[in-house]
Amino acid sequence: MVLRVRITKGEEARFISHLGFMRAFERAIRRAEIPVAYSEGYHPLPKFSFATALGVGISSEAEYVDIQIDPDGPKISVEEAFDALDRNMPPGIAVVAACWYLGKPALASLIEYASYRASGCGALHEAAEEFMAMDASLGTITTKSGEKEEDIRKLVYSISMADDESLEFICACGGRAHLRPDNLLVHLSSIAGVECDVKRSRIHRTGLFVVEDGELVSPMDYKCKDLVIAKGWMPRELS
Amino acid sequence: MIDKKVLYEEILPSVSQPARYVGNELNSVRRSPKEVEASILLAFPDVYEVGMSYIGFKILYEIVNNIPEFVAERAFAPWPDMEAQMRLREIPLYGLETYEPAKSFDVIGFTLQYELTYTNVLAMLELAGVPLEADARHEGDPIVIAGGPCASNPEPMAAFFDLLVIGDGEEAIVDLMSEVARAKREGAKRADIVNRLAVIDGVYCPRLKNPVSRRVVTDLDEAEFPRKFVVPFLEAVHDRVALEVMRGCTRGCRFCQAGMIYRPVRERGLDNLCSLAKDLVKSTGYDEISLLSLSSADYTQVEELSRKLVQEYADKGVAVSLPSLRVDSFSLELAKELEKSRRTGLTFAPEAGTQRMRDVINKGVTEEDLMSAAADAFESGWDLIKLYFMIGLPYEEDEDLDGIADLSRRVLELGRNMAGKRNKAGRVRVNVSVSSFVPKPHTPFQWHAQNSREELMRKQNYLKERMRVRGLTVSFHNVEASFLEAAFARGGRELAPAIARAAALGCRFDGWSDQFRPDLWAQAFKDVGIDPSAWANKSYAYDEPLPWDHIDMGVSKRFLVREAERAARAELTPDCRTGACAACGACADGVKTRLAGEAWR
Ligand code: SF4
Numbered sequence: 001m002v003l004r005v006r007i008t009k010g011e012e013a014r015f016i017s018h019l020g021f022m023r024a025f026e027r028a029i030r031r032a033e034i035p036v037a038y039s040e041g042y043h044p045l046p047k048f049s050f051a052t053a054l055g056v057g058i059s060s061e062a063e064y065v066d067i068q069i070d071p072d073g074p075k076i077s078v079e080e081a082f083d084a085l086d087r088n089m090p091p092g093i094a095v096v097a098a099c100w101y102l103g104k105p106a107l108a109s110l111i112e113y114a115s116y117r118a119s120g121c122g123a124l125h126e127a128a129e130e131f132m133a134m135d136a137s138l139g140t141i142t143t144k145s146g147e148k149e150e151d152i153r154k155l156v157y158s159i160s161m162a163d164d165e166s167l168e169f170i171c172a173c174g175g176r177a178h179l180r181p182d183n184l185l186v187h188l189s190s191i192a193g194v195e196c197d198v199k200r201s202r203i204h205r206t207g208l209f210v211v212e213d214g215e216l217v218s219p220m221d222y223k224c225k226d227l228v229i230a231k232g233w234m235p236r237e238l239s
Numbered sequence: 240m241i242d243k244k245v246l247y248e249e250i251l252p253s254v255s256q257p258a259r260y261v262g263n264e265l266n267s268v269r270r271s272p273k274e275v276e277a278s279i280l281l282a283f284p285d286v287y288e289v290g291m292s293y294i295g296f297k298i299l300y301e302i303v304n305n306i307p308e309f310v311a312e313r314a315f316a317p318w319p320d321m322e323a324q325m326r327l328r329e330i331p332l333y334g335l336e337t338y339e340p341a342k343s344f345d346v347i348g349f350t351l352q353y354e355l356t357y358t359n360v361l362a363m364l365e366l367a368g369v370p371l372e373a374d375a376r377h378e379g380d381p382i383v384i385a386g387g388p389c390a391s392n393p394e395p396m397a398a399f400f401d402l403l404v405i406g407d408g409e410e411a412i413v414d415l416m417s418e419v420a421r422a423k424r425e426g427a428k429r430a431d432i433v434n435r436l437a438v439i440d441g442v443y444c445p446r447l448k449n450p451v452s453r454r455v456v457t458d459l460d461e462a463e464f465p466r467k468f469v470v471p472f473l474e475a476v477h478d479r480v481a482l483e484v485m486r487g488c489t490r491g492c493r494f495c496q497a498g499m500i501y502r503p504v505r506e507r508g509l510d511n512l513c514s515l516a517k518d519l520v521k522s523t524g525y526d527e528i529s530l531l532s533l534s535s536a537d538y539t540q541v542e543e544l545s546r547k548l549v550q551e552y553a554d555k556g557v558a559v560s561l562p563s564l565r566v567d568s569f570s571l572e573l574a575k576e577l578e579k580s581r582r583t584g585l586t587f588a589p590e591a592g593t594q595r596m597r598d599v600i601n602k603g604v605t606e607e608d609l610m611s612a613a614a615d616a617f618e619s620g621w622d623l624i625k626l627y628f629m630i631g632l633p634y635e636e637d638e639d640l641d642g643i644a645d646l647s648r649r650v651l652e653l654g655r656n657m658a659g660k661r662n663k664a665g666r667v668r669v670n671v672s673v674s675s676f677v678p679k680p681h682t683p684f685q686w687h688a689q690n691s692r693e694e695l696m697r698k699q700n701y702l703k704e705r706m707r708v709r710g711l712t713v714s715f716h717n718v719e720a721s722f723l724e725a726a727f728a729r730g731g732r733e734l735a736p737a738i739a740r741a742a743a744l745g746c747r748f749d750g751w752s753d754q755f756r757p758d759l760w761a762q763a764f765k766d767v768g769i770d771p772s773a774w775a776n777k778s779y780a781y782d783e784p785l786p787w788d789h790i791d792m793g794v795s796k797r798f799l800v801r802e803a804e805r806a807a808r809a810e811l812t813p814d815c816r817t818g819a820c821a822a823c824g825a826c827a828d829g830v831k832t833r834l835a836g837e838a839w840r
Contacts, residue, residue, distance in 0.1 A: 015257035020472040027524025090265035199252035
């Protein structure tokens with residue numbers, strides 16, 4: 001069985017590196033005594049995997065983790081696992097939803113898009129409209145192997161102006177195609193001809209998406225069952 | 240509170256490892272310093288990942304915060320990029336828990352773990368906005384105290400502290416905090432509070448230069464030990480459940496300060512340790528338990544304890560490790576069980592290359608011990624062995640250096656021969672780490688001069704030439720850094736202006752090879768007209784007064800002289816755990832030593 005959880009990375013936790021975030025999660029699993037499956041070998045490791053990494057400084061309400069449950073361990077319901085995990089998360093990290101994942105493919109290979117909200121971007125609104133109207137727009141993106149030139153337009157699914165100061169956008173995320181949100185902001189700044197100190201515009205990840213029948217759906221709406229949602233919590237990317 | 244918006248939006252996005260400065264970790268305690276009777280900012284003058292690795296620091300944090308009327312927060316030395324940002328944007332040093340400025344605490348308490356953190360202490364005080372010199376502090380300034388092993392010679396840093404705590408801190412810190420609370424209730428002035436604290440047992444007041452006997456925890460099994468640790472988001476240097484199984488060491492290595500000032504050995508009980516392990520694993524979620532002490536393999540019930548822990552935690556993905564394996568008490572069975580060490584290689588510390596030299600330093604290890612332990616290790620599949628040696632020891636000759644090279648080569652050959660049978664000879668590696676002897680107060684070698692820097696360089700080169708062998712990697716400690724360490728370890732009050740000057744010139748993190756600036760230090764000494772070699776390279780006579788004579792760390796001077804004389808004759812002194820009592824003076828009345836088996840003496 002695979003338990004899929006959605007967790008947040010709040011204001012105080014946003015400066016934690018991805019490695020630190022994973023370690024914090026691993027320790028929470030242990031404290032919560034989730035009957036997780038362990039790898040074989042000298043130093044058995046709990047089997048869990050994150051959907052995708054999140055850059056240092058970016059907060060999020062949509063980090064997904066799949067936890068492999070030990071089939072021979074004690075039985076546990078989604079609700080029990082949700083409560084135990086949430087109680088044992090360090091400050092700044094909360095569990096907002098959990099469910100069973102029934103599909104085969106690994107979480108990381110499913111994710112194709114991510115949505116973000118960037119505040120302090122009022123000066124980029126016009127450039128964003130202009131950019132969306134283009135067929136292609138060449139710019140610099142950061143990849144694992146360094147910087148390279150790429151058509152950024154084809155990596156962006158949508159951009160909207162939420163209010164005077166922020167931008168909401170959905171862009172490619174995952175192994176097939178990936179755009180870092182700060183790369184987009186820098187690119188829009190260069191179109192607008194303004195200096196943009198990207199580190200200062202606060203970026204917040206609002207969602208990750210799987211593509212099913214041409215539609216963007218939440219990983220929790222994809223081959224999942226027994227969804228449990230935190231009381232009073234509403235996924236923002238659906239609102 | 241400091242300006243959190245500036246911190247989060249302007250500063251943190253632009254510094255390396257921002258998580259160092261955020262706090263908010265699991266098990267950290269938030270209690271407003273303003274709402275308690277007495278508050279202390281526990282300050283560690285090194286970077287977060289280092290400070291968070293020290294068990295003494297965790298113990299104090301837990302003890303203070305277990306008392307609801309008190310609070311302890313933490314502060315670490317900001318890395319230079321962060322320090323620059325803090326100065327630029329006028330953010331003072333702050334407590335990681337509530338972001339309250341350091342100045343708002345009643346007490347700032349520094350841990351002096353090693354000498355090369357002294358400039359960081361001054362940088363932190365300056366960032367706190369607290370006058371550096373104790374004499375210049377006024378009403379409203381926090382009381383600045385310090386403790387830790389370097390407090391055993393407080394003089395070089397004495398000018399900067401109102402008070403120092405000598406010896407074990409567990410009980411002393413509660414006495415201090417209680418007295419601060421009481422004095423505050425009575426409306427006492429700052430100067431009065433300092434005076435009232437100065438008369439507490441084990442407290443040294445540099446202004447009064449009062450003779451002081453160290454505090455000692457008589458029953459370690461009864462002493463408080465944390466049942467939860469703050470769990471860092473960053474990877475600390477030692478990021479695991481650390482169980483202090485005992486304090487002190489009876490081996491009696493003559494160069495080792497820890498082995499002298501933490502005497503006598505006091506053990507924690509097995510059941511206590513198992514219960515602590517259980518609570519700590521539960522409260523932290525760590526995947527490793529490490530048995531901590533100066534020489535954990537000497538712990539009376541080490542095998543039983545490790546077996547129990549391995550049994551309990553193996554299938555829960557929690558490993559058990561023993562950090563300080565020694566050649567002579569090396570038990571292969573144990574090492575095999577504690578598989579963690581396999582990932583990192585095995586470490587042996589023969590310290591010296593010839594039998595004569597090992598007898599001089601009272602390292603009761605023979606070459607056969609080392610070779611058979613190494614053979615065992617290679618036999619069971621380890622292919623990396625680390626060897627620790629020291630050069631510049633008293634009575635050292637060049638043939639002792641030859642001994643280091645020979646021994647290292649022989650271990651390598653042994654490994655190759657054994658691995659050769661499995662066609663893996665090429666994989667075998669021996670890493671040799673060579674440090675320079677630093678004479679330390681309260682040790683039998685405290686009277687000895689450190690070799691001059693030229694002599695140490697010559698010895699390093701001598702060794703380098705003799706150890707150019709494939710498979711053998713040799714690394715040396717920086718001679719200038721060891722030299723400074725010796726000056727501060729054995730110096731007096733005269734050194735304070737040099738430390739202040741170096742800090743003003745920008746010296747920071749002197750123990751970090753990439754940050755250490757010997758050029759700036761040379762200039763600092765020149766500016767204030769002090770020659771550090773007058774301290775580092777000076778031999779004291781037995782009857783000459785020492786700068787630390789007024790600090791009693793338990794072991795008597797008579798014993799130290801006796802040991803120094805035996806060293807001159809290369810005579811061994813038996814381990815008092817198994818052999819006769821050497822009458823070092825540390826077993827004061829009522830101290831409980833060994834818990835299981837026979838009583839101590
Ligand atoms: S007084 Fe004797 S038994 Fe106690 S630590 Fe010293 S040498 Fe060992």
